[in-house]
Amino acid sequence: MALRKLLIANRGEVAVRVARAAADLGIATVAIHSQDDAASLHVHVADEALPLSGRGVPAYLDGTEIVRLARAAGCDSIHPGYGFLAESAAFARACEEGGLRFVGPAVETLELFGDKLRARAAAAAQDVPVLPGTDAPTSAGQAAAFFAGLPAGSAMMIKAVAGGGGRGTRAVRSADQVAAAFERCRSEAQGAFGDGALYVERMVTRARHVEVQILGDGTEVVQVGERECSAQRRHQKLVEIAPAPGLTGALRARIIDAAKRVADAAGYRGLGTFEFLVDMDDPGDDSEDGSGDAAAFYFVEANPRLQVEHTVTE
Numbered sequence: 660m661a662l663r664k665l666l667i668a669n670r671g672e673v674a675v676r677v678a679r680a681a682a683d684l685g686i687a688t689v690a691i692h693s694q695d696d697a698a699s700l701h702v703h704v705a706d707e708a709l710p711l712s713g714r715g716v717p718a719y720l721d722g723t724e725i726v727r728l729a730r731a732a733g734c735d736s737i738h739p740g741y742g743f744l745a746e747s748a749a750f751a752r753a754c755e756e757g758g759l760r761f762v763g764p765a766v767e768t769l770e771l772f773g774d775k776l777r778a779r780a781a782a783a784a785q786d787v788p789v790l791p792g793t794d795a796p797t798s799a800g801q802a803a804a805f806f807a808g809l810p811a812g813s814a815m816m817i818k819a820v821a822g823g824g825g826r827g828t829r830a831v832r833s834a835d836q837v838a839a840a841f842e843r844c845r846s847e848a849q850g851a852f853g854d855g856a857l858y859v860e861r862m863v864t865r866a867r868h869v870e871v872q873i874l875g876d877g878t879e880v881v882q883v884g885e886r887e888c889s890a891q892r893r894h895q896k897l898v899e900i901a902p903a904p905g906l907t908g909a910l911r912a913r914i915i916d917a918a919k920r921v922a923d924a925a926g927y928r929g930l931g932t933f934e935f936l937v938d939m940d941d942p943g944d945d946s947e948d949g950s951g952d953a954a955a956f957y958f959v960e961a962n963p964r965l966q967v968e969h970t971v972t973e
Contacts, residue, residue, distance in 0.1 A: 660760060662686050662736045666729040667705065669740030670719065673965070674701035677738050689732050691725065693718035707732065719743045722750040726757045736760035745964040746773055763929045764963040765877070771925060772961040775820050776858055782958035785920040790936075790957045792860035796820060799841040802859045806837055814862035817841055819848035819855075823962065825894025826851045830862055863957070865939040868896075869903050871918035872972045875927035882915045884972030901972040909952035910937070917958065932966050934959040 664687040667674045678688045678701065690705035695714045702708040709728050711718040719725075722744055729737050737754050739745040739761070748769035754761040763769075772778045776796070779789045793805060806815045817840055819827025827848030829840040841857065849855035868889045873882050887903035888896040903911070918933035936957050943953025 660735075662760065662762075664689065664732070664734045665736045665738055665762070666691065666725070666732065666734040666759075667701070667738050667740065668719070668725050669738075669743055669745075670696055670699060670701050673740040673742075673967075675704050677740060678704045681738075689729070689734055691719070691728060716743075722747065722753050725750075726753050726759065729754075729759055730757055734759065736762055738762040739964070741965045741967060746962075748773060763965075764931065765926070765928055768925055768927060768963050772931075772963040773821065775818065775960050778961055779958070781925065782917075782921050785917075785924050787917040787921055787958045788956065790860040790863070790959075793858045795858070796856040797858045799838055802841050802857070803834065803837045805859050806831060806834060809861060814864055816860045816862045817844045817857055818860065819844060819852060820858055821854040821856065822848060822852035823960070824851075827857065828894050863936045863938050863940075867903075867905075867937040867939060868959075869906070869914055869935050869937060869956070870899075870968075871915050871933045871935070872966075872969060873918055873922050873927065873931050873933060875922055875929065875931070877926055877928040880919050880922040880927050882919060885911065885915060886968060886971050888968070896968070899968050899971045906937075907952050910954055910956070914956055917956075921958065921961065927963075929963070930965045930969065932962040932969075934961070 665681050666689040667677050681688045688705040690702050690708040691711050692699060692702050692708060693711050693714050712724060720743060737759050744750040746769055748766050751761040751766045751769055771781060776794060783789050802817060815831045817829045817831060827844045829844050831837050831840050844857050845855040869885055869887055871882055871885045873880050884901050885903050886899045886901045888899040890898040914935050921933060936959055938955040941955035943955060
């Protein structure tokens with residue numbers, strides 16, 4: 660379906676980028692803005708601008724009002740940008756029910772990858788390696804038992820099932836840390852995502868963090884570059900480099916192929932990022948020559964949306 664008029668459900672840099680891309684394609688655009696964003700650049704770049712009720716971030720999270728404005732303006736589509744409602748399956752469903760095209764992954768894809776346990780299972784089903792971990796929402800007692808079962812000297816990650824951005828995530832390196840770290844993660848996840856469910860994985864203590872950017876149309880998936888983002892602080896990425904430096908051609912190809920297999924199986928539509936850890940301490944049985952071609956790597960999660968760091972690979 661060709662798009663004629665697009666409401667951009669975001670603000671700032673990403674809204675400007677979407678508006679300019681739409682203009683290049685001959686698609687009319689409608690900007691939205693909170694009361695305190697009326698003078699922002701994205702308001703002036705779009706063909707039309709409509710005010711939201713309220714101020715600040717909460718104004719951009721009212722999916723019901725955004726759908727109403729889009730319909731009233733005669734739009735046939737909504738682009739969520741990144742952040743805000745970009746990964747909200749409920750918002751994507753509301754767009755569809757309102758007769759609007761959600762420019763992004765399908766509702767089912769958002770639901771799948773919005774749940775990290777389901778995403779792990781989807782990767783494993785395509786023979787993509789995942790870290791040893793729990794496969795269902797996990798209690799503090801189950802987390803302690805998992806840690807106790809790890810080889811001596813191992814560490815564990817406690818992670819939120821929902822959300823992202825490093826929130827609800829803690830590293831545990833000794834048994835006496837499990838209870839306090841688990842409660843901190845649970846509380847943080849509940850506050851950030853409205854869902855305190857957690858799971859645990861074995862921690863890769865010396866890892867490279869590699870992300871593959873993919874693009875799909877619902878029937879075919881292509882990769883459009885990969886990034887390295889190993890320089891992090893408190894699980895937040897500080898530096899990203901594309902292409903990922905130091906990967907052998909064979910290892911790069913294996914990681915990209917893994918991302919494409921998972922995305923293909925999901926019938927992926929739109930832009931997305933699939934994240935992997937490369938274990939620096941496990942060069943693989945085939946790497947006696949030191950090439951690193953067979954290094955162990957693991958699927959971590961998928962981000963079913965446009966990302967801030969897509970500009971790095973672009």
